[in-house]
Amino acid sequence: MNDxxxxxxxxxxxxxxxxxxxxxxxxxxVVVFVVLIVLMLIIWLMGKIFDGSEKxxxxxxxxxxxxxxxxxxxxxxxxxxxxxxxxxxxxETANGTCGELxxxxxEERDAAMIMAIVADNMGAPLNELRFISIKKVEDxx
Numbered sequence: 001m002n003d004x005x006x007x008x009x010x011x012x013x014x015x016x017x018x019x020x021x022x023x024x025x026x027x028x029x030v031v032v033f034v035v036l037i038v039l040m041l042i043i044w045l046m047g048k049i050f051d052g053s054e055k056x057x058x059x060x061x062x063x064x065x066x067x068x069x070x071x072x073x074x075x076x077x078x079x080x081x082x083x084x085x086x087x088x089x090x091x092e093t094a095n096g097t098c099g100e101l102x103x104x105x106x107e108e109r110d111a112a113m114i115m116a117i118v119a120d121n122m123g124a125p126l127n128e129l130r131f132i133s134i135k136k137v138e139d140x141x
Contacts, residue, residue: 102133110136 057064111134119126
């Protein structure tokens with residue numbers, strides 16, 4: 001089979017020139033992409049068949065619940081509605097936040113790390129804690 005395919009493209013007795021090598025590479029890449037597209041279509045078709053199967057839903061109602069949960073999660077990430085533009089003066093703080101935080105000689109990255117560690121040690125969600133200020137204490141040597 002290999003001889004049949006390559007006999008129309010290459011002369012087996014001649015040296016491989018760059019143009020022939022390029023042609024072989026292009027043929028290989030095209031074959032790979034065609035196979036990937038065929039696999040994608042098979043998986044898509046199987047999904048459509050099993051998604052519409054009423055007998056499967058009747059036999060396994062728990063699968064239907066899992067399917068609905070998975071669809072809800074996918075729709076959450078798709079964000080079908082465009083984000084609302086909010087004017088800066090009317091922006092609200094996140095649910096559970098308590099105002100502003102003063103950073104004294106501390107970078108924002110370090111303050112975020114400290115807040116995450118404190119929340120983890122306390123076993124409480126970060127948005128339920130209130131940090132008033134974080135100050136870097138210098139060593140007295």
